[in-house]
Every structure is written in structure tokens, then in C-alpha cells.
Amino acid sequence: MTETSRRSIPFTKMEGAGNDYVYINDLDGTIPNLSELAIEMSRPHFGVGSDGLIALQPSSEADFKMRMFNADGSEGRMCGNGIRCLAAFAYENSLTDKTNLTIETLSGVKTVQLMMNSTDNIIAARVDMGKPILNTQLIPINTSATQWLNQDFVVNDETYQVTAVSMGNPHLVIYQEGIDELDLPEVGPFFENHPLFPEKMNTEFVEVISPNEVRMRVWERGSGETLACGTGACAVAVASVLNGLTATKVVVHLKGGQLNIEWDRENTGNVFMEGAVRTIFTGEYFSQNS
């Protein structure tokens, strides 16, 4: 039988709070079109099925570099669950022996601390996400207002009170009751593609449980509803503090799991996120676009 000359790509499937990505080792820079590969591999049935694709690349300013692509092939400037899993991916593949790693992203260099269990297996990771950005010009939002804090915003003939926060990528946080009944596939795209958002938008819908607990759903730019969003959970914690709804340490409950967020507002001003990471399986993908 003739050996087909299809290109095969080894990959690892990982999840953080149910936010699942395909991870590939691209240290040798041989993958020509990561955006196209992200579209291919993210597809259910024809691909692996995931929220997107994350590549590990070399860096001149950190231990490694992360390039993250949503399921539609658009590149994300930061990914909180992704960077936590990527650090675990590097360690588990013996690409580093460090459990405290620096990773370069399009939104700056971040530090990730890996947490091990008694049998030296990685079970969680904590990332310093840096400072939240509130200036609307940097989120970006096309508005003359400097910040959007609990701002009235009409979408699809409905008025929402929204708070805009960037964690290196754009987020709009909305507090409302009954988030489980929300028709996210109907509502989400109106926010994602609104003309005031030149780089589109990730949107979080939040219910406050207590001063230290919230629950949320998210419609992600480029991926739709995901079971969790790390940068989104950080944006929710910051917005909750700014709106006087929670303390600076918040347990964020998401459809896929829990993330522990702390905004160290008084000292560094940085936001820290901690949560489980898990390798689900490894495999070999045969690209249709060999």
C-alpha cells in the first residue's frame, strides 16, 4: 500500500477549567500557517475539536513564547487558561525543568508557577496576569468616555450596564440574574461584532453569589461560548471590585470549573489567577492541507 505523504503533527489536548486547546511544540518554527491549522484542528468531527490552538515557540525575552489562536483562526493577544496549560505542556514534555516559567505573549511577558502533587504530577498553575487596563482607547472601544464602568450600552434594542476591562485582550462584563437562561448564541455575536469594538469583544455575563464568589458565562471572541475564560474571569474580578460587588479575592465559578482570582490592588496592582490544568490526551493529526 502506498504510504500517503500527508503531513502529521503531534499534539497534546489540554484543558483548564474546561477551556480546551490543542497544544503543539513549534520550537523549530516549521508550522507554516498556525491560523489555518487552528481552524482545521479546532473543528469537531473533521479535526480534534477544541476552543482553539496554542503553539509553544522560542523567545528572546522569556523562557518560551505563546501564540494563541481562537477556533476561527483569529489570534488572541492573551489567554489565561492557555498560558497555564502551556507551562505544564513545556514541563511535561521535558522542554524545561523549571516550575516557575516566564512566557512571552502579545500582551507582554507573564510568569507562571506550576503546582505539583505528591507524585510530582502537575495539578494546577498560578499566573501573574499583570495589570488590568481600563482606558477605553486601549481596550479598544470607539468612545469618547475614558472608562466604561457600569455604563449604559444598547445592544440589539436592549440596554445593558457594562464594565470594560482589558487583560491584554478586550472584555465587557455584564451583571444580570438568570444567566443560565441566557441565549448566548443569540446575544453573544451582537457584542462580539459590535461596530464600537474595532478588535471585537469577549463578553462575560455574571451573577454575584457573595462578596467572595461569583458565577459567570462567557461568549468569547473567535470561539463562541467556552466553558471557561481565564482573562475573562480576571476581568470579572476587577469589574466586581470596581463596582463594589466583591472583595479583591474572588472564586469564579464557570461552566467548566473554578478559577481563583486575586487582584493585588494595594501593592503590585497585578491580577493573579490559579486553577487546575490537565492533559487529556496526546495524538498525531494528519492535516488535510498537507
Ligand SMILES: N[C@H](CCC[C@H](N)C(=O)O)C(=O)O
Ligand atoms: N478569545 C480570547 C482569547 C482566549 C481567552 C480565554 N480562553 C482565556 O483563557 O483567557 C480573545 O480572542 O481575546
